[in-house]
Amino acid sequence: MRDLPAGAERLAGDTFYLPGPTNSGWIDGVLIDTGPDEAAYEGRSFDRLLITHGHADHFACGAYLRRAGTLVHAPRDDASLIENPEVNIRGMFSWAKPGDLLVTKLFRGEPCHVDGLVEVWDDRRAAAIPLHGHTLGHTGFLTADGVLFTGDALYQIPIWERHPLPYCIDPAMVTASLERIRATEFDVLVPGHGVPCSRQEAEAHIDHHLGELRAIEELLVERLKVEHTTEDAIALVSAERGLGDNAAQYWLAVTTVKGFLGDLLGRGEIEFFVRDHAGWWRTA
Numbered sequence: 548m549r550d551l552p553a554g555a556e557r558l559a560g561d562t563f564y565l566p567g568p569t570n571s572g573w574i575d576g577v578l579i580d581t582g583p584d585e586a587a588y589e590g591r592s593f594d595r596l597l598i599t600h601g602h603a604d605h606f607a608c609g610a611y612l613r614r615a616g617t618l619v620h621a622p623r624d625d626a627s628l629i630e631n632p633e634v635n636i637r638g639m640f641s642w643a644k645p646g647d648l649l650v651t652k653l654f655r656g657e658p659c660h661v662d663g664l665v666e667v668w669d670d671r672r673a674a675a676i677p678l679h680g681h682t683l684g685h686t687g688f689l690t691a692d693g694v695l696f697t698g699d700a701l702y703q704i705p706i707w708e709r710h711p712l713p714y715c716i717d718p719a720m721v722t723a724s725l726e727r728i729r730a731t732e733f734d735v736l737v738p739g740h741g742v743p744c745s746r747q748e749a750e751a752h753i754d755h756h757l758g759e760l761r762a763i764e765e766l767l768v769e770r771l772k773v774e775h776t777t778e779d780a781i782a783l784v785s786a787e788r789g790l791g792d793n794a795a796q797y798w799l800a801v802t803t804v805k806g807f808l809g810d811l812l813g814r815g816e817i818e819f820f821v822r823d824h825a826g827w828w829r830t831a
């Protein structure tokens with residue numbers, strides 16, 4: 548057996564996972580995402596690190612591992628977020644420069660060079676499964692032992708209680724990704740946050756996630772029968788979902804609610820117009 552991260556637990560065959568605030572995986576020398584704790588990897592050797600997406604809680608030890616000789620692979624559309632976390636921070640604020648107070652720690656992180664793209668990853672140990680929508684390039688990995696690491700593509704039911712409006716840039720893409728998870732042959736699913744679960748449990752989590760997305764859409768379509776500005780649409784969804792009033796949560800909600808507004812607009816369910824120099828939305 549090659550080097551394992553300290554504290555890794557076997558799930559099936561050669562596939563292990565390291566439980567933590569961000570779960571990470573291992574199969575025969577390949578790491579999938581990293582937790583925050585460098586000590587788990589210290590003095591050990593890993594030939595590749597596959598990163599699901601460009602949020603710092605999923606590549607926390609990427610630069611550390613690369614300095615120790617691990618080659619890093621990431622999705623094309625997320626590679627720039629990993630190599631330069633400032634891109635994420637700027638994107639959140641429409642490319643202007645936000646003050647430090649506004650930025651969630653999920654968008655900070657040590658920059659890490661990306662050696663290869665998962666779109667051309669071809670290796671018997673794990674297959675890349677495109678699961679876009681949480682970020683543009685978000686990708687899951689299915690190991691040869693039938694363990695599917697889904698990063699932040701699927702939130703398990705208990706996560707919704709702590710994070711009632713989880714970050715999502717494109718709900719239509721997330722919906723398609725949840726159906727792709729359902730259509731993928733796996734025995735065990737490991738989410739980025741939460742606990743490993745069976746296929747049967749995963750089905751229930753997928754149904755719940757889809758139901759939450761629908762509930763947010765229905766809330767907007769119903770409440771926008773009375774026209775609202777973008778700012779008020781963000782506030783009404785945040786209030787309904789029970790978010791706290793703090794800057795980091797607010798700015799994540801701005802992106803997520805805009806994701807829903809853009810989706811509904813694209814489907815012709817709501818309309819957008821400008822009045823008195825503000826953007827307004829109303830149900831079509």
Ligand SMILES: [Zn+2]
Pocket residue numbers: 600602681699
């Ligand atoms: Zn994420």
